[in-house]
Amino acid sequence: MSRKLRFRGESHHKVDGKGRVSIPASFRRVLEAGDPNFTEGLNPELVIVYGDSRRKYLECYTVQAIEEVDEKIEALPRGSVERKMLQRLFNTQSHATSVDETGRLVLPAKLRDKIGLTSEALFTGAGDTFQIWEPSTYESEELAATEEWLGELPDDVDPLIFLDQQPGG
Secondary structure, three states: OOOOOOEOOEEEEEEOOOOEEEOOHHHHHHHHHOOOOOOOOOOOEEEEEOOOOOOOOEEEEEHHHHHHHHHHHHOOOOOOHHHHHHHHHHHHOEEEEEOOOOOEEEOOHHHHHHHOOOOEEEEEEOEOEEEEEOHHHHHHHHHHHHHHHHHHOOOOOOHHHHHHOOOOO
16 A cells, blocks of 8 residues: 655745745645646646635645545535535635646635735645645634644643544544
8 A cells, every 4th residue: 555645844935926836845746646647747736725705725635635525525415505515615616726847836816815825825734735824824823723722721631642532522
């Protein structure tokens, strides 16, 4: 069984006036591995989900990861509200693209404006996806939420304990 590559770590990158931003090299390797059509010399494809108004970041999926989401959506009853809403969030409110020859993404103005991205982007690994944030939003929203969650735990509780719990338990 081959090892599944994951998006890990965080990295700051400059965004130019045309919305071009370099993708961390380790993230490009995961995108290549997650694109069944990728071969050396081609540019890996990905899907950027920008989602609803509550989402303050761009979520980037490999081809394989978004296909897994699509399969789960298609398994829902046709015509159900859940299927319609998930199709809207993941199919309509998304942008299919590819990495360019120089290892960059071109982020359309609509996507940059949605998250307030100007001159710098923060890339954060999230396992089978990665996120693109405006750095100050990440600090004020995500890091603050993580610190709050950790602060609510008793001092003698190691967060790793949650890995052994059943989902929903």
